[in-house]
Amino acid sequence: MSISVIGLIKAAVLNGTPLLFGTSGEILTEKSGNLNLGVEGLMFMGGAFGLLGAFSYGQIAGENAVGSVAIAIAFLMAFLAGVAGSLIFSFLTITLRANQNVTGLALTIFGTGVGQFVGELMRLKVGGNVTISNALKDAFANGVLPMALQKIPLVGPILFSYNVFVYIGLVMVLAMTYFFRRTRTGLALKAVGESPATADAAGISVTKYRYLATVIGGGISAVGGMVYTMTIAGSVWNHSGLAGEGWVAVALVIFCLWKPINSLWGSVLFGGLLILYLRLPLSFIPTQIYKVVPYIVTALVLIIVSMRQRKEDQPPAALGVNYFREER
Amino acid sequence: MEKKHAIEFRGITKRFGNVVANEDVNLYLDKGVIMSLLGENGSGKTTLMNMLSGIYFPDEGQILVDGKPVTIASPKDAFDNKIGMIHQHFKLIDVFTAAENIILGLKEKGTLDKKEISKRVKAISEKYGFDLDPDKKIYEMSVSEKQTVEIIKVLYRGADVLILDEPTAVLTPQETHKLFKVLRAMREDGKSVIIITHKLNEVMEISDVVAVLRKGRHIATVKTEETDEIQLTEMMVGRKVELNIGRTEPVNPVPRLTVAGLTVRNSEGINKLEDVGFIAYGGEILGIAGIAGSGQKELLEAVAGLRHISSGSIIYSPEGRNPEELVGKSPMEIKDAGVALAFVPEDRLGMGLVGGMGMTENMMLRSWNKGKGIFIDRKAPEELAEKVLDHLEVVTPSVDYPVRKLSGGNVQKVLVGREIASAPSVLMSAYAVRGLDINTSYIIYDLMSEQKKKGVAVIFVGEDLDVLLELCDKILVLCGGKVSGVVDARTTSKEEIGLLMTSLGGKEKK
């Protein structure tokens, strides 16, 4: 196997990791029946606050900064930013019963604004590019597994050479898959997204489940933004770097047919497609066409799924529909 | 010390607004007994059972379980008291397996061991003789299988009292037979079963005791072996009540609508109407009686062109024109030809009216396509709305006030008023007085009678037999999608219609 193919796979995995978080978070959200179109905004918020966390820690700790602490802080900040953003969404749609599409889009406007604002504000305060020390950068971007593993030929680079987020994402998706397949709570959550009325009759609190799924899902999605900023964008706030990442994540949810396990390979595929034009430029395929392939593929998946009408592949039946128990 | 009953109602009363659904019901049920709860539509059977299953809470009275007074304010409370109800509309999740649906929402410890759950579901199935694959998805199931899942769901939760709301309405005779076998197995196991029904033959077949409700009151509880269908019918329909609806003799009735061999299937291929034939005469009111879901809705929709007709013909003979076949015509063409339909569905709005629109815009539902050009004519509908408002005394702030916010009677006046205003030569109305108080109902009856005097062929689907007897000229009785008889409303009796509704009369004739 040639070096370039290994490089391509590695790049696909790295580029897919932000998507993996963005998508699996949104899957959790959508499984509850909430269609949160604010992922783009959430990922912006996660990116900005994650960087803010790592940056502030680096400033305060100075020379003594520890990589793992910086990662934990960035992770937590991004997650909390996502929680805050999706809490707004949840409050508006679940409690105040506002239209989900419109609220999600408003959240995207708000979230991208907040992300840009925080990023620009940092830049204004520092008076230049916001970034963190090289040591911390390495902590975010370098492989975490023992060198012995990374050095194994072929398998090492393809499987063991990645930064910590790749493995966190992997574990999280496996956990989520287990949650949906093997736990009662997971079953109950799926029921809420399929038929809130039935779940309600079975004594499951639709409100509680929707809030929790949406808020935790939003937090996970936001972490995806942080991962992008801290690894792919090189821990620098870039005005337009994150743009579109959230929408690809939304597309990927459809592509994965709302199954977390599919997001493992789906995110690598989409991540690969997003950078394929750099790695595998073919003169007869314009670069821009590479970039729309994920969307075209997703649209095709959507069409095929609706034509085949296989029940297991459909979106959660109550997706996008607010629930209110009939008032007697 | 008195004997402990499995379930006892003491002085239960439930009102919805001004309507009394149940009044001072005293009723008990012992362990290991199958009880039929018998009554006409609207007699309060389901309401009473909903109070037992935690859907409604009684206004007055006390429910006792095993002799102890209990408070049942939610379905969960009902389960805690080992009471489970199987509703007519199943609450199941399509993409889940039977087993997943059965354990949904249960607070059991541990992970979701599907094999273990399947095993336990199988154990219950075998114990009572169900035939169910626990790993089958709901969407792959027949109606009867879905019902089985609902029953096992209740048993899995440890219910000792099972309530089934018209369980056989959706089943084939073979499936019904199987269900009854299961119910008997449960009785042997010491469980109590309540079946809400109005099918007399099934009452006689399955139950040990029969409790009869009429107009929200408990009439009597009798042992099945000590009664017969005639006596039960009498208890169910009661004595004829004088209503004083002014009924005139039909003047010069001519055939207006001739239906023959009409068969209609639903999307699952099951016959909802089978070989239905009748003639509706101009200047007459033809009543249609039958237990809920016997094909009334399908019949009217088929005539109106809203349903696919498998076979049969509907010949329409308007005055001064040649007779024409309605089968194959679009709803619009049928309407334009002069066949009007005023159907009041269970939620009152739905098909005939748009809740969010005012009277004027609802009038437009009939006329929106009239006239040339792209603009819609608002003037005529507005005048019509004003006319209906004046004529029928609709209480509304204005003709633009959303009809959803009007009271039930006014909504129905708008609907019926609009259909009458089109000067139809056939007027079909279904449940036109649904949920209305007596006085408002009379206004609707008068409207029907007026149309009759004008020579219109009126088809009136009603729930109240007393009204049908006093309002109509002829009554067609449907049973299970078939015509079980046509009787003269002036000479027939409630008992005769009651028997026809439950197919008995029909059987005897054949």
Next chain:
Amino acid sequence: MNEKAPFLRLAKRENINKRNVWLIRAAAFFTALVLGGLIFVIAGADPINAYGSLLEGSLGNPAGLRQVIKVATPLLGTALALAPCFKMKYWNIGAEGQITMGAVGASYLALSFGDTWNSFLLLPAMAIMGVIFGGLWSGIPAAFKARYGTNETLFTLMMNYIAIGIVGWLQGGPWEGKPGSQIIPMFKPAAVLPRIMGVHIGWILVLILTAIMFIYMNYTKHGYEIAVLGESENTARYAGMNVTKVTIRTALLSGGISGLVGFMVASGANMTLYASVAGGVGFTAITVAWLSQLNPLGMIFISLLLAVLSKGASTLQTSLAVPASISDIITGIILLCMLGCEFFINYKIILRESKNKEGQK
């Protein structure tokens, strides 16, 4: 008797007078301004001062005012396009792509015939191309929706990015100006919309369109069909309407108008085509349409409001050294507050004490 009644419960409001509706909305707007003020404080600016210069920068001078109108024009046009879809409860969130494709259609003519045709021929032809391209782009998801029930929300969303990608390809490929520039050449004067009072005449067209859309929605057979279908598909069938036809027709119309907006933006504002020609207008317009309750006249107001915010905030960056993205934050806050306040218009909260009053009914 029923002591289990919850302490708080919700009931649909039967009726609420106009004054209270506007009071609630005003309160929501005020709340949003206060929250936005907090953001200014975080950014280190005096909120009152900041709002003042925001208004000054947008409405206080002719140049600012022109910019406001320029920003509001596509927003209003697209919100108008979306209104019939939303009325029908067809969730077209693909206006972004429909604008983009409209711009592609118009640009094709502009680039091909800019030298040879005069503007009296070229501009109307460009407009028509914009309508056709936008309409077709919207018609594809609608056809699948009508035939297979394909989820239109997700499909139209995907179509946005495909359209943007197509322009990106045109930019660097077939329509590229100077090789390697990744830029499509500027339109020739014949392909540029004339100006009235310093702003391209798109704003006049959009105002006319507002009136037309108001009439279309309220006084035509089509408008009535859309309204009935949105309320209940069954009722629509009962009234003899062709549901498939109405769905596709309305989607075509909606996409067509979005395409027309794309033409205006490319020809009037940008005088060229680039990938971000829609620039988020397609998304923001969704909120404009929704907040104005699909009332075309209300859309004028909301789109102007958002335009003032975005124009005003961009001047803040220079005058107060506040990041311009603050306009997105404040826009977002206003949208979220206005969305939330509708709840208090539609529902009332009943405390347990008032139960008796309810019971009489």
